[in-house]
Amino acid sequence: MIFQWTGWRHLRHHWIRTVLSILGIVMGVTAFTFVPSISRTMRSSASITLDDIAGRADIEIRADQNGIDPALVESVRDVEGVELAVPLSNGIGRLAEDHDLLVFFGIDPAIDRQVRTYKLTEGDFIAGAGEVLLPRTLADDKDISVGDRLTLGGFTGSHEAVVSGILDDSAGVARLNGGYLIVMGLSDAYQLRGAESLDSIAIVTGGDTARVKDSLATVMPDEVEIGDPSGRNRAAEQLLDALDIQMSMINLLVLALGAMLIYNTMSVSVTQRRKEIGVLRSMGVSRRQIQRMFVMEAGALGAIGSALGIVLGIIVVYASRNLPVLPPSNTANLPQSTAQLDVAYGVLPIAFMAGTLTSVVAGYLPARYASRLEPVESMRLSQAERDFVSHSRQRIVIGLVIVLVSLVGVFSLPRTLEYFAINTNLIYLMLGAAIALFGPALIGLGRILPPVMNRLFGAPGLIAADNLTKRPRRVVVTGAMLMVGLWMALLATGSNFGYTAFMEEWQANENIWDLTVMGAGTSYFTPIVSIPPEVIEDANTRPEVAAAVMERYTTHTEGETTYYIRAIDFNAYLAKGARLIWNEGEEDYTALQNADKPSVVVTGMSVVIDGITTGATITVNTPSGEVDFVVVGTVYGALAPDQLTLVMDLGTYRQVWHDNRVDRLMIALEPEASTAEVRRDMQRDYAVYSVAIVDNADMQAAFIERFNSITSVSRLMTALLVVILIGGLTSTMFILVYDRRRDLGMLRALGMVRRQIVSSVILEALLLVGVAVLFAVPGGIFTVTYNSSFVHDMIGIKYAGVQANHVLMTLVVVLVVALVASFTPARTAGRMDVLQALRYE
Amino acid sequence: MTVQLHNVSHEYNYGKVQALRGINLDIRAGQFVAIMGASGSGKSTLLHLIAGLTQPRDGDVIVLGHHLGKLSDNDLTLFRRRNIGLIFQAFNLLPTMTALENVMLPLIIDGKSKREIRARGEHLLRLVQLTDRMDHRPDELSGGQQQRVAIARALMNEAPVLLADEPTGNLDSKSGEDILYLLRELVERENRTMVMVTHDPRAAAYADRIITLSDGQISEELGIVAEVMVS
Known part of the structure; x- marks a missing residue:
């Protein structure tokens, strides 16, 4: 009841602040909905690739670099327990006078359909040599129909074939490589590949898989791998696990940013409603009721924001459906299927609960503080600020201890895959410590910053610095949010630049050749002959x-x-x-x-x-x-x-x-x-x-293709962070401006011109960003250097390290973000009607 | 004349509320004028018009020879900065600044360095008997002390015109009397022009001249304090 009387009215009265706070949670929950969808889609891509290539096989014999001799297929069929042995030979090539790289998928047409899936939409399945099947996508893109005669260019020159049918590429083999694939008989594939060798043999057994595997080992050479089809995804799964940890952390941090906004709003609300709390307390309302009132308010904001965030998250997923979300590694040098980006529906209730609970938790501290207020305290408006300042020593001690423990942990634990998650979490713990140290740092700057800013920028500088350092409680959450955002932005851009820098270095040092002649194989990096x-x-x-x-x-x-x-x-x-x-x-x-x-x-x-x-x-x-x-x-x-x-x-x-x-x-x-x-x-x-001749650009293009799936996700995360930074800072600056409306009105009345007010707000935002930068840049550089180099080492490519121009570019982006985010609130502050502002309560 | 109002009218809510109707008023330099009236009579609006915080719908407001309606927003702000000292009922001190910093604020806004104006700030705080509270923040001061800081701030820019909106409205009677005595003394000693809005006859008694507003018009004007006291 109390909530309905006072809380709801307060939220409605301060609707701009309410909307902005809800937006914080909306963004957090949107990310919470979107990011698991990416992760799930990556795993789906890996999984459907497995289904499309291995089909219903329960054992797969995989070739090493040199391929499998086709003669061995008969030996495999003779093994007891083997019901079906289906060979596969694939390669790459192009259609004549076309530049798109295609996968040639060589099969035994008589038996392949018993293992792998093909859905014919037009024409007939291939009957033998000289006939090919095309997925609908490729047929439509290249304007090819059933009966057309194609000239295929492989490693060993050209080869003619007739299109016997068109495949539906929503499932099965036709889905591989985005539908840019040509299915043909083994003899055609051998000709185009330039070698009679197989990549794999899919085996269907009668049941006793283990025994069949043992028997197969006796007839197959040592070089080949005999295993479950899922073994293909082993490396990809490991990398996905590592990527999942990173994404989950980013996810939580994004939600934490939203929670910070809720905390900010509730703190401002408590500060503003002290008198109201005092009145209610003096009228007999209990501490518990006061606490419940604010927690319910925060919960209501969180629930509304979460619901909207889920809706927006689903919209973003649908809008990004065509993103090529591939697993980060393709070790088998085989084509991959791309699962369409789809909403991870299972995560929606969790996202809702997480958004709402986070808001309740964020609202709890201000609520507890509000409930502990004595009625008489309501007149002493900056008690909360003083409490905050007096607790700063504790924060420094706690923060420094956490940093120290984390550093010791990071440098003493082994840099192996098993410890990767622990090491990563220790680094994020340091980020938590930096948040704890942010407030004391602001207080510490209180003696230096105002006079310096006054000298540099006059009254706007003084007022900006004063607000920042002497009311730290009000800005510490925003600053911490900025610091976290910047830290993560550095991590994301560092990773992106790391890949790009490696590619540049590879191009400058290894790929310096005008032409490369290579033995035919499944890719430019895997010659078979x-x-x-x-x-x-x-x-x-x-x-x-x-x-x-x-x-x-x-x-x-x-x-x-x-x-x-x-x-x-x-x-x-x-x-x-x-x-x-x-x-x-x-x-x-x-x-x-x-x-x-x-x-x-x-x-x-x-x-x-x-x-x-x-x-x-x-x-x-x-x-x-x-x-x-x-x-x-x-x-x-x-x-x-x-x-x-x-x-x-x-x-x-x-x-x-x-x-x-x-x-x-x-x-x-x-x-x-x-x-x-x-x-x-x-x-x-x-x-x-059987040789291929490729130029420098072809090699580079093939190399870049290997990294695109990794960088596309990380670029997406960077973009998300920038949006969150702009949104978060804008809403916070708005909240600060609206909350200080009376002060701003008084300053205007005393003779501060609009320009000075605008400058003051912008300077405050820049200062806040500046202090956040002081924390985030060293922290971000450390995280990027440690974390990314670890991941990059694991996938065998060089991480270029943090470079000054990358940091500088990130800082410029953040500076632009601060200017963009503070411009509208600053202009609003400058245009504020003096009398209305002075009446603001 | 220090302040001249010619046929000034003002309204709110798109004409729904007629705050002032055809006000004509002249205030001489060094005069202490109290504006009285019931709530909603237009007395605060009149003060805001003289301060240039808002513009009249009709008529002219001339302060120290400047037609306020003809000044741009920037010029009006600069005019206010250098010529008007404002005292609010709610004090309106900046919570992050000390008493001394709050007093120095008008000149800091005008681009003066703290060092060159510090002595004057301290002098004014001594004048309002707050020597021992210079480094205290507003929340560490009582209401009366905060209002004294606000008065010292209004004097900082040596403005010839002081405008006070219910300066004792938030104070107990003893603190209120101290403040009024201080204001009266300042007007006499420094020859400032003072316009004070109040609804309290005892506060108005400190003025040289009392103007009573009713429904946006001047309903009564008294020139002798004693008469008010008697009535």
Whole structure:
């Protein structure tokens, strides 16, 4: 009843402040609804990819770098318990005179439909060689119909085929690679791929899977992997878990920002209604009733905001449905299906409860404070401020202890995957400590800031600094919100720039070649067949070629362990100015080139997980016997993020493995040569061989494609944070301006011109941002450096570190945010009618 | 004349409330004028018009020779800053500033540094007998002390015209009398022009001249304090 009488009336009377507070929760709950939807969609994408590729198979034989010999399919079929063995050979290529990269999906048309899903919408299923199926998307985009004759360009030149049918790409194989895929018979796929090899064999068993696996192991070579189809997603799942932790934290922080706004509103409300509380208390209203009144108010704001936030969250999800939300890793080099972004409906009740409960919790402290007020205290308006100041010493102690404990934890715990969540949480604990220290910092600045600001900006500066440092209770929540937002913005932009910087570094140091000739394979990074010696010889004798650097790409399996191997002719590689992107250890190629003392540099997630460092020895059972490879450093740029990649000199490799094959030729052309012409000539001359010739831009495009799914999510989070920062700061500045309306009216009456009032409000916002920056920049840099480098290490790419221009750019964005957010409240303050402002209660 | 009002009318709520009707009033320099009247009679509106806080619908308000209606918002604010001292019923001190800082505020707004005006601020606080409360914030002062700070603030810019809106409205009778005595003394000693709005006849008794408003018009004007006291 009391709430209905006074609280509701108060909320209605101060409707602008009420609306702005609700907006805070709306934003928080919107993020709470949206972010899990992204996460769920990523997992869905990984899961449907599995369904689309492995179908109803219960065992999958997966090839290593060298593929599976098709002859082995018959041996698999002979194994007891195997009901079906369905081969798959895929590759990449293009339609003639078209630039879009397509996946060629080679199957056995007679049996594939018993395992994988195909929905024909038009025409017939392929009957044999020379026929292909196209998903509806690709057919529509390229204006292709059933019966059309296509020229397909693979690794080994062109190949003709007729379209026998069109597939519905809402499910099944046709959904892979966004519908940019061509299904064909195995013989066509072999021709386009340039090699008779398979990527996998999907197996349906009668039931005893474990026994069948054991039997299969006896007939299959050691290099192949025999496992459950879900094994494909292992690395992706691990990374998704890590990403989930980060997203959940961001989620909670966004909600915390909303809670801060509610706290701010309730605190201002309590301050304003002290007299009312005093009157109610003197009339016999109990402390509990007063407390309940404010908690109910906060709860009502939270419930309204949560309901609206859920609606907005659903709208945002639907508006973003076409975002390519892919899992962050595609280790199998196979096409992926993209699940459509969909609302995680299960999270909606949680989002509602979280929004409402957060508001109740945020309203509890001001409510408790209100209930403890003595009636006589209502005249002493700044008691709350004094209480706040007197508790600042406690806050400093608590804050510093938390920072210290967190730092000790972060630096003493191992940097391994198991401890990643703990380490991340310790860093967020530090963020909590920074929030606790924010108020005392403002109080501490109370002696310095006002005179300095007065000297610099006159009365507006003095008033802005005074308000900020002497009424810290009113701005500390806003400041903390800004600090958290800025901290997170730095983290998000740091990650984005980290990826971009790595790509730039890779482009500048590794991808310096005009052309790359490679053995046919499933992607530009995974050649399956080697380059014939006559191609190598021809390339080296062409007058336009200045250098052709040889590289061997292969794998080596020992029991459970698979090593990826890159063996590079470092003499030629370094002579043309290329270099690896070094992480740890001295950048010394001499040691690598010393064949008498085999050395390697390593890369991949295993480097972090297994703690391999410079100086370690890796023993490998080679054709020359057991060889101890000394690790002389670690580099970035793993071939398969979840595996260990050994990078060594080609000479060492050849000496140890007795293998002279070459899989990649990195070609630098003479300055006057035309890349396009040389490429065209090579494509013509090498058409009979299973090789692909790609230029620098193609390599870069393929590389960028690998990171797009990661950066798109992180860019989205950055955009969300900027919106929240603008929204949060605007609403807070509005609340501060409306709350100080009487003071502003008095200042106008005393002769402060509109411009001075406007300046004062803007300066206050800038100062608040400035203090937040003091905390957020060191904290953000630490978090970015530690957290992101950890994640980046795990997926085997280099994190570029925090760079001054990135921080500067973030600060400029924040400065613009502060100016944009404070401009309208400042203008409102400047235009305020003096008499109305003076009457404001 | 320090203050001249020619045929001034003012209204609120788009003409629904007629606050002032055809007011004509001249106030000489050094005069202490009390404006009395019942609630809603228009006395505060009259004060706000003289302060330039609002503009009349009709008529002219001339203060110290300036037609306030002809000044831009900026010029009007600057005029107020340098020529008008305002004292509010609710004191309206800035809660974050000390008594001394509140007193110095009008000149800080005018761009003066704290150092050069500090002595004058301290002098004024001594004048209002708050020497020992200079570094106290408003919430640490009683109502009477806060109003003294507000008076000292009104004197800071050496404004020739002081305007007070119910300066004793929030004070007990003893504090109220002290404040009125102080105001009277200031007018006499520093030759300021003082316009004070009050509904209290005892407060008005400190003025040289009492103007009574009724329904937005001057209904009565008395020039001798004693007569009011007698009546």
